[in-house]
Amino acid sequence: MRCPACGHLADKVVDSRVAKDGLITRRRRVCEDCDRRYTTYERIEIELPYIIKKDGRREAFDRAKITSGLKRACEKRPISMEQIDHVASDVERALAERGEKEVASREIGATVMLKLKDLDEVAYVRFASVYRAFRDVSEFMEELEQLIQRRRKRVRRGPKRHPQRPSSARR
Numbered sequence: 001m002r003c004p005a006c007g008h009l010a011d012k013v014v015d016s017r018v019a020k021d022g023l024i025t026r027r028r029r030v031c032e033d034c035d036r037r038y039t040t041y042e043r044i045e046i047e048l049p050y051i052i053k054k055d056g057r058r059e060a061f062d063r064a065k066i067t068s069g070l071k072r073a074c075e076k077r078p079i080s081m082e083q084i085d086h087v088a089s090d091v092e093r094a095l096a097e098r099g100e101k102e103v104a105s106r107e108i109g110a111t112v113m114l115k116l117k118d119l120d121e122v123a124y125v126r127f128a129s130v131y132r133a134f135r136d137v138s139e140f141m142e143e144l145e146q147l148i149q150r151r152r153k154r155v156r157r158g159p160k161r162h163p164q165r166p167s168s169a170r171r
């Protein structure tokens with residue numbers, strides 16, 4: 001910290017106290033040059049960056065979107081909700097630790113991909129193939145939703161489109 005009296009940049013912490021139920025740490029410091037004492041306050045930065053979408057629009061980070069994208073990518077894979085939640089937390093933490101005000105949505109997608117790679121190869125490939133083409137998490141999720149619906153319809157329609165041949169045809 002720069003000394004408010006002489007501008008010197010080296011100081012020593014002489015006292016450190018936690019305040020406001022652990023949300024703030026108050027530190028008494030002494031300038032190593034002129035011995036002036038002053039106080040600093042340290043608080044945890046919990047603000048997450050804004051997400052800049054592909055079209056330039058900006059929206060608040062939404063953990064629920066990450067979770068639902070993961071759930072879709074992990075559909076019918078041996079992955080528990082707890083594991084999905086863990087990945088979402090990792091992504092959230094990675095974003096918070098960047099300490100930036102804004103992050104491009106494609107970077108969030110890239111972070112999700114990286115975490116998925118460790119978790120499940122199939123889920124990773126699903127996410128990556130769609131995400132890479134769309135470069136936008138929300139766009140990706142919309143498309144994936146459509147893909148899944150199409151697949152469900154196909155599964156439901158399946159037996160009708162391929163009816164069992166009558167037994168006489170086998171002869």
Ligand SMILES: [Zn+2]
Pocket residue numbers: 003004005006007008031032033034035036
């Ligand atoms: Zn000083």
